[in-house]
């Protein structure tokens with residue numbers, strides 16, 4: 001059940017160009033958060049309502065003492081405000097929100113495909129489901145300077161392959177090239193992906209063709225984040241036909257075929 005709470009910033013550290021990991025103190029409201037769910041962070045300064053809207057972020061990891069973190073890329077006013085927070089400052093959070101990834105009980109071998117700031121929810125999934133399945137991560141970035149996360153997967157004992165568009169780190173090309181290679185060479189029972197829309201569409205097409213069940217987490221631009229404003233709707237195929245569903249409420253995780261059909 002989502003609640004609003006205030007906790008303390010513990011640390012901020014750069015993880016890639018313009019990307020920071022913000023570590024915040026434990027709060028019981030996030031003890032049961034599921035991978036793929038998100039939090040809505042108030043970015044206005046105390047006493048101000050500007051910017052009015054909270055900003056959505058996925059959890060990145062949880063530490064042994066219960067502290068948790070997000071990784072964010074600075075792209076505008078809200079993330080600039082987050083980057084100004086210092087250890088000891090308050091951070092005002094609403095969460096956990098939305099519906100997260102589903103762990104299919106019989107699935108034993110899972111592929112995680114992340115692009116850019118779509119990587120955080122997959123690291124959180126890997127940490128949460130560690131020991132329940134064999135996992136491998138495929139991470140895509142525009143260039144080496146924007147890449148992060150593979151050492152955190154390695155620390156969980158999960159191999160991560162990296163692709164960059166310009167070849168400055170790992171495979172030269174898209175993360176979907178790595179995905180096709182994996183699906184050609186190995187048996188995988190489930191695919192979990194988060195990243196930009198074109199990447200998600202390509203992942204969905206490849207997964208449907210290979211017959212591998214695939215869940216996608218959408219990071220749409222949001223308004224209220226709690227189901228009231230309808231600014232985040234997505235056409236979703238249901239038994240009753242196509243319905244517009246709210247990414248913040250019915251998502252952000254959907255089955256690939258619900259959104260993109262069968263390839």
Ligand SMILES: Cc1cc2nc3c(=O)[nH]c(=O)nc-3n(C[C@H](O)[C@H](O)[C@H](O)COP(=O)(O)OP(=O)(O)OC[C@H]3O[C@@H](n4cnc5c(N)ncnc54)[C@H](O)[C@@H]3O)c2cc1C
Nearest residue numbers: 038055056057058072073075076077078079117219220221
């Ligand atoms: C469920 C969910 C989880 C997310 N998790 C993360 C995360 O873990 N790390 C992270 O860095 N970001 C994440 N995002 C995206 C993040 O919420 C936005 O980058 C942030 O709200 C931008 O706020 P801003 O005020 O800095 O930028 P704004 O001033 O609001 O916008 C700056 C520019 O970025 C564009 N923009 C804003 N939001 C988005 C978006 N969601 N998608 C594409 N373009 C956008 C705007 O159109 C504008 O061009 C997530 C989004 C959702 C919905």
Ligand code: FES
Nearest residue numbers: 223225229230248
């Ligand atoms: S962001 Fe307002 S309904 Fe989803």
